[in-house]
Amino acid sequence: MANLRFSHMSHWKTIPYKTIPNFRDFYYEDKSNAAYYSDWDRILRYHAATGYEGIEVAPWDLADMLPLFGTLKEFAEFAKERGVAVSGMFHGAEGSHDPAKREEVLASSRLDVDRIVEMGGQHMNTCPDSNYFGVGPLSREQVRYAAATLTEMGRYAESKGVRIGLHNEFFCAINKENHREFIESTDPRYVHYCLDTAQIAIIGEDMVKFYDDYHDRICTFHLKDTASPKLPDSVRYAKDVEIQDDGTRWFWEPGEGVLDFKSLWRSMKKHGFQGWVTVETDGTPDLLASMALTTYYLERELGPIYR
């Protein structure tokens, strides 16, 4: 049995249909490719066909998914029928450093944990705080408060069989100067880590060294490449930096950027990582092509090292 199970982060935005039973007629209406990416039936089949056993959903997808499926459990069963499991869901703990927002942050977290349980997922990959711009730099007290909030979130999640994986965005208030301190301020029994390979590199960490240092905390991955590691503070801390005016992409498919995934795979083998690895290709103009391109890389380039 494989040690690694690949999932794919849903960045399809709004999928308006559960199924398209009149696929040919729908195609002929305008002869565009709309029929190919407008229903969950086909989107999930693409996952299975390109080697992804799982899908990681996003909380902002749910409002559109629920009217189609009735319940999240129904969605999970629909996906399972097509060979795809829900590996988990993303979550944002915006304001976790702020005592005034503590109850709101915890309630939102519990709600999303319950949703993940309903879908049979295992991971709640969690951005630990607000964006840096307008909030940062955080004081040490605020960092510790945020860590305590995440620990509290993790305590509930763990009791439900869900693992919180810290997922640091490169523009998050938890950033280069306090990232490791923050991790170490959380309780390792309840708070784990989702290693987003590109985000970590952009912050300024060495992806492989980070994995070696924290392998016992790392419960899952967001796997993506970047061509711009170690971005300066002036960029990372700027307003609304995630999407660049000139279309510069921070994220690329593994193998299309500059990160050393082969060394990471050797380290994962050394430490015996087992579990979900979520491929995330935000920024791509063609998700299906990115899924296939990544699978090729995972199979042919990394698979011989560890799978």
Place this chain on the structure above:
Amino acid sequence: MSMGRSNDEVRYARTAKEATNMDSNRKFALALDLVDLDRQEPNRNRRESRYFWDELFTLVPAAGFRAIELPYQPKWDFGGRSGVPMTNYAVTTKYGSVAGFRDAMKAKGIERIATVAFSPLLFASAPTEVYFGAFAHFASEALRFAAETGAESLVVTPTPPVGILESTHGEASVWSREFLKRTSDLLDRLALEARTTGVLLSLKSEFWSLLRGDRIDTFLSGLDGALADIDTAHLRIGGLEPAARIRSLSGRIGSVHLTDTAFVDSGSAWRAVNPEFPADRPTQVFRDIGLGDVDLAGAISALDDASYRGWLVCSCRQTRDIYRAMLRARAFLDGIAAKD
């Protein structure tokens, strides 16, 4: 053409002078709802970048449109992404100010923001108090934005689809009376505010709305200072012929959307949670202009007869291809002009 203009006059009306030439009887604008960031393409990241919009603003005049309708979408105020210039926050972040945005568009050849559109759809599933609070806040913000951009009218969708509301609140007959009363109060205040800004307030009747078809007439009669929007495809799907509807309104028209469809609601698609995407038989409800079977020429003629002098906003809100849609709309308008 009933107003007796020559072809040259009509063709002239779409060139540089069209946007500000008040002597022209017809003023055509292009609605930017033809960019659907949620459903048009898988992933939208590249269309959240400013470069995408800057290029679009260059191509809109190339397709013969020198005025636009801007959908005001509060969604872009959240999440730290300001590249989609559809809110005051996004525009001021990327262009410095609303005036800076207007100047940037003028430099590209877009002379005017003709109309601004606002829908409370984003908040439709929220608890009632949150819904009305957000509706009032952002509609007012959209109105101020419209005034600052020099838009002629603010086109407001008065209610989200019935189906979404029923999925949140239950059967409409139980709550719709009170809901519409609160909506009326809210829009009454907005109309009062609109009068102080000089922006016309216009209400859209969508086929999935609590105020679908001519149900909006009674609602409008209780408001002081709001006019009706004509949306040709919505009217057609709702069972009203646009030309007849235009005649029946006797000049009480605040804005016009030329939209096309071949969709027939033979059941209760209007009451679905997502009526724009009929679940039982997926179809493109709103076709690009000229590809449906709405009598748009008849509607335009009826508007001429009614001496309508406002903007005719071309909307291809469900297009599969932004750039083809712009050119299809232009080709259709050229065809109309050639026949006049």
